[in-house]
Amino acid sequence: MHVYHIPGPAPMLTNTYLAVDDGGTAVAVDPAADVQQYRDSLAAHGAHLAAILLTHGHYDHVGSAQALKDATGAPIYMGLADAAHSRLLPMRPEQIDHGLGDGQILTFGGLSLQVLATPGHSAGSCCFLCGDVLFSGDTLFAGDIGRTDLDNSDPDAMAATMQRLWQTFIRSQAVQVLPGHGPFSSMAEELAGNYYLRRYGAR
Numbered sequence: 568m569h570v571y572h573i574p575g576p577a578p579m580l581t582n583t584y585l586a587v588d589d590g591g592t593a594v595a596v597d598p599a600a601d602v603q604q605y606r607d608s609l610a611a612h613g614a615h616l617a618a619i620l621l622t623h624g625h626y627d628h629v630g631s632a633q634a635l636k637d638a639t640g641a642p643i644y645m646g647l648a649d650a651a652h653s654r655l656l657p658m659r660p661e662q663i664d665h666g667l668g669d670g671q672i673l674t675f676g677g678l679s680l681q682v683l684a685t686p687g688h689s690a691g692s693c694c695f696l697c698g699d700v701l702f703s704g705d706t707l708f709a710g711d712i713g714r715t716d717l718d719n720s721d722p723d724a725m726a727a728t729m730q731r732l733w734q735t736f737i738r739s740q741a742v743q744v745l746p747g748h749g750p751f752s753s754m755a756e757e758l759a760g761n762y763y764l765r766r767y768g769a770r
């Protein structure tokens with residue numbers, strides 16, 4: 568699998584990704600950049616888009632989802648709790664082809680992604696574990712976590728999510744963390760140095 572980083576527009580500069588398997592099957596994670604960037608990257612790698620995966624429904628992560636679906640026919644996957652059709656959470660329920668549930672395994676060509684429901688930053692937040700890569704959305708950042716003071720946020724749920732991530736990865740730390748904003752990290756670094764993971768996980 569190859570993962571290509573496609574930054575979204577300023578000022579949010581959301582990290583968005585295309586994951587492509589050796590056979591040319593691709594998934595887009597949080598498409599927020601211009602649709603043409605995904606089409607160019609797909610063409611450059613001889614790949615076709617099989618799915619659009621949204622870590623959560625915030626506007627800065629879903630901006631191109633519908634246009635990319637229209638352009639490629641790829642279905643949209645997202646936690647249905649985030650389909651609120653509000654300014655912050657613009658997706659409508661009818662735009663979501665498949666809701667996401669904890670523990671689900673999504674398979675597209677040679678790509679297999681495990682869904683981890685990680686509520687807290689938003690009620691429908693999920694992370695996707697694909698091999699040794701975790702697409703962590705706005706749940707886990709390098710040295711930080713997502714905000715929990717927004718509509719649809721829940722600090723208690725975030726604390727439980729941190730505990731869950733700790734328990735899930737403490738024995739399998741060789742995981743690259745590709746977050747929704749900011750620098751990339753690794754689970755080993757986060758387990759060692761992320762204040763929130765340590766505070767809520769190690770209790």
Ligand SMILES: [Zn+2]
Nearest residue numbers: 623625688705
């Ligand atoms: Zn967010």
